[in-house]
Amino acid sequence: MSRMDKKLKSYSINIGAILVIYILLTLLMKFGIINSYYEVIVISIGINIIMATSLNLATGYLGQLALGHAGFMAVGAYVSAICTSHMNLPDTLQLIVSILVGGIVAGLFGILVGIPALRLKGDYLAIITLAFGEIIRVIILNLNITGGARGLKGIPLLTSFNSVYWITIIIVAIIYTLIHSRHGRAIISIREDEIAAESVGIPTTYYKNFAFSLAAFFAGIGGGLYAHYYTVLDPGSFDFMRSIEILIIVVLGGMGSLTGSIVAAIVLTILPQLLMDFADWRMLIYSIILVIMMLFRPEGLFGKKEFSLITLLKGKQHAFNPTPNSHGRSE
Amino acid sequence: MPLLETRDLGITFGGLRAVGDFNIKIEEQELMGLIGPNGAGKTTVFNLLTGVYLPTEGVINLDGENIVGKKPYEIVQKGISRTFQNIRLFKDLSVIDNVKMAFHHKMKYSTIAGILRLPSYWKEEKEIHEKSLELLKLFNMDHLAYTTAKNLPYGQQRKLEIARALAANPKLLLLDEPAAGMNPNETKELMETIHFIRDKFKIAILLIEHDMGLVMGICEKIVVIDYGMIIATGTPEEIKKNKKVIGAYLGE
Ligand SMILES: Nc1ncnc2c1ncn2[C@@H]1O[C@H](COP(=O)(O)OP(=O)(O)OP(=O)(O)O)[C@@H](O)[C@H]1O
Ligand SMILES: [Mg+2]
Numbered sequence: 416m417s418r419m420d421k422k423l424k425s426y427s428i429n430i431g432a433i434l435v436i437y438i439l440l441t442l443l444m445k446f447g448i449i450n451s452y453y454e455v456i457v458i459s460i461g462i463n464i465i466m467a468t469s470l471n472l473a474t475g476y477l478g479q480l481a482l483g484h485a486g487f488m489a490v491g492a493y494v495s496a497i498c499t500s501h502m503n504l505p506d507t508l509q510l511i512v513s514i515l516v517g518g519i520v521a522g523l524f525g526i527l528v529g530i531p532a533l534r535l536k537g538d539y540l541a542i543i544t545l546a547f548g549e550i551i552r553v554i555i556l557n558l559n560i561t562g563g564a565r566g567l568k569g570i571p572l573l574t575s576f577n578s579v580y581w582i583t584i585i586i587v588a589i590i591y592t593l594i595h596s597r598h599g600r601a602i603i604s605i606r607e608d609e610i611a612a613e614s615v616g617i618p619t620t621y622y623k624n625f626a627f628s629l630a631a632f633f634a635g636i637g638g639g640l641y642a643h644y645y646t647v648l649d650p651g652s653f654d655f656m657r658s659i660e661i662l663i664i665v666v667l668g669g670m671g672s673l674t675g676s677i678v679a680a681i682v683l684t685i686l687p688q689l690l691m692d693f694a695d696w697r698m699l700i701y702s703i704i705l706v707i708m709m710l711f712r713p714e715g716l717f718g719k720k721e722f723s724l725i726t727l728l729k730g731k732q733h734a735f736n737p738t739p740n741s742h743g744r745s746e
Numbered sequence: 747m748p749l750l751e752t753r754d755l756g757i758t759f760g761g762l763r764a765v766g767d768f769n770i771k772i773e774e775q776e777l778m779g780l781i782g783p784n785g786a787g788k789t790t791v792f793n794l795l796t797g798v799y800l801p802t803e804g805v806i807n808l809d810g811e812n813i814v815g816k817k818p819y820e821i822v823q824k825g826i827s828r829t830f831q832n833i834r835l836f837k838d839l840s841v842i843d844n845v846k847m848a849f850h851h852k853m854k855y856s857t858i859a860g861i862l863r864l865p866s867y868w869k870e871e872k873e874i875h876e877k878s879l880e881l882l883k884l885f886n887m888d889h890l891a892y893t894t895a896k897n898l899p900y901g902q903q904r905k906l907e908i909a910r911a912l913a914a915n916p917k918l919l920l921l922d923e924p925a926a927g928m929n930p931n932e933t934k935e936l937m938e939t940i941h942f943i944r945d946k947f948k949i950a951i952l953l954i955e956h957d958m959g960l961v962m963g964i965c966e967k968i969v970v971i972d973y974g975m976i977i978a979t980g981t982p983e984e985i986k987k988n989k990k991v992i993g994a995y996l997g998e
Pocket of ligand 2 (some may be wrong): 788790831936
C-alpha cells in the first residue's frame with residue numbers, strides 16, 4: 416500500500432471513529448441512558464481534554480513547566496461570559512464568538528506572561544505562571560464586572576454536548592497536525608535541546624511564545640465552554656489546585672502524548688465521581704497515583720507515544736506508533 | 747573577498763580575556779584547522795562566530811556583512827553551521843527527525859498550511875523527507891533513519907551531528923573536535939568523510955582538533971591559539987617547525 420493510501424485509510428478510520436462515538440453518545444442521551452447527571456460528566460470530560468491537551472502542548476511538547484493553566488481558563492471563562500452579556504446573537508454563533516474572544520484574550524495574556532518568562536532558562540516559567548494564576552484570581556475577586564467574590568451569575572446556557580464534542584475534536588486535531596508539521600518539530604526541538612535547536616536555525620524564542628500562547632488560547636476556549644455550561648462562575652474554581660489537576664492529567668497520560676492526555680482526562684474525570692464519598696481524599700488519592708506512576712512508569716501511561724486505531728485494527732501487537740520520531744513512516 | 751573575515755575579535759568574561767585580537771580569513775572551500783592547548787579559547791571562538799556569545803570587541807564579516815549581534819539561528823540562516831564538542835543531538839528523536847530539524851528555515855509552508863495539511867505541506871514534507879534520506883545515505887546512515895538518536899553508537903552520533911549541520915546548508919561548517927572519543931579506525935574514516943564533504947558540498951570547513959595527525963593530514967592552513975591569542979598561522983609544514991607552537995604544546 417502506498418503512503419498516500421495509508422494516509423487516506425488512516426484519515427477515514429479516524430473520522431469514522433469520531434462519527435461513531437458522536438452518534439453513539441447522541442443516541443445514549445436521546446434515550447436517556449446517559450441522563451443529565453452523566454451528561455455533566457461527559458461535558459466535563461470534553462473540557463478537561465481541551466485543558467489537558469493544550470497544557471500538553473506547552474509542557475509535554477515545548478517542555479516548559481506551566482503551573483497557571485487555570486488562570487488562562489479563568490480569563491477565557493470571564494471574558495467570554497462578559498462578551499455574551501453584551502451581545503445578542505443567535506445561540507450557536509454567540510457561543511462561537513464569545514469563546515473565540517475569550518480564547519484570544521487568554522492568548523494575549525499568554526504572550527504577556529510568556530515574553531518575559533520564556534526568555535529566562537530554567538524554572539522561571541513555572542514560578543511566573545504560578546504567580547500569574549494567583550494574580551488573575553485576585554483580580555477577578557476584586558473587580559466589579561466579574562462579580563467579585565459573589566461570582567458571576569446568569570450566564571446563558573449555550574454550551575451543549577454538540578458544541579463541546581466538536582470543539583474538542585477540532586482543538587485536538589489542530590494540536591495533532593501542528594505537532595506533526597515543521598512548526599511542531601521546531602517546538603519539540605526546544606524541549607529536546609534549546610541550544611542545538613538554535614544551532615540548526617530554529618528561532619526558539621518565537622516558537623516558545625507561539626506554543627505557549629496557543630496553549631493559553633485553547634485554555635481560554637475551554638474556560639468559555641465551561642462558563643456557558645455551568646452558567647455561574649466563581650473565582651475559586653480556577654485556583655492553583657485546578658492548574659495542578661490539569662497538570663496531573665498531562666503527567667499521568669504522558670508528556671507528549673495527546674491520546675495519553677485524552678485517556679487520562681476521561682479516567683480522572685470519572686474517577687472522582689465514583690469516589691464521591693471520598694471527596695476529601697481526592698487529592699491524597701491523586702498524589703498516591705502520581706507517586707506510583709513516578710516509581711513504575713515515570714514517562715506516563717503512554718510516554719511520548721500515540722495510540723493509533725489503524726495499527727490496532729491491523730491486529731499488530733503494538734498499537735502504539737511512536738511520534739514524532741517516525742515522521743513520514745507511520746502517518 | 748574572503749568568505750569569513752574576523753577583525754580584532756575578542757571577548758572578556760569578567761576580567762578574563764578568553765579570546766583577543768583574533769584575526770583570520772577563510773576562503774571559500776578552504777579547510778582550516780584551529781588548534782591550541784586545553785582552555786586556549788577554541789570553543790569560545792566558535793561560540794563567537796555562531797552568535798552564542800556576543801563579542802566584546804571586533805568584527806565578524808561573512809560575505810562582507812558584519813554578523814556581530816545576530817542571533818545564532820540568524821547566523822545559521824546566513825550560512826554558518828556547527829557541531830558541538832559535547833555532542834548535542836535531539837536525543838529522543840529519530841535520526842531522520844534530527845536531520846529534518848535543520849531544514850526548518852528552508853521550508854516555507856505556513857502554520858495554517860501545516861495545520862490544515864494543504865498541498866504545500868505534503869509537497870514540502872515529502873521533499874524534505876527525501877532530502878534527509880539522501881543526506882543520511884551519504885553518511886551510510888540511511889538504514890538507521892528511524893533509530894532513536896541516543897541509541898546510536900558514539901561514532902555514529904558524531905556523524906549524525908555533522909549530517910544535521912550540513913542539512914542547514916552552510917557555506918562554512920564549524921566542527922568542534924569531531925574525532926574526540928573515536929578510535930583510530932573511526933578517526934581515519936572521519937578524515938575521509940571531512941574531505942568528501944568539502945568536495946561534495948563545496949563549502950569551507952573550520953575544524954578544532956586535538957588529534958595532530960588528523961589536523962596536519964587534512965588541513966590546508968592551520969591557526970594556533972594559546973591563551974586566547976593567535977600565536978601562529980600557516981601550512982601544516984610551517985606550523986610543525988614553528989618554535990612558539992612547539993613551546994605552547996610542550997609547555998616550555
Ligand atoms: N561562558 C564563559 N564564562 C566564563 N569563562 C568562560 C566561558 N566560556 C569559556 N570561558 C573560559 O574561556 C577559556 C577558553 O575556553 P574554551 O572552552 O574556549 O577552551 P578550548 O580551547 O575549547 O579548550 P578545550 O580544548 O578544553 O575544549 C577558558 O578559560 C574558559 O574557562
Ligand atoms: Mg573546546
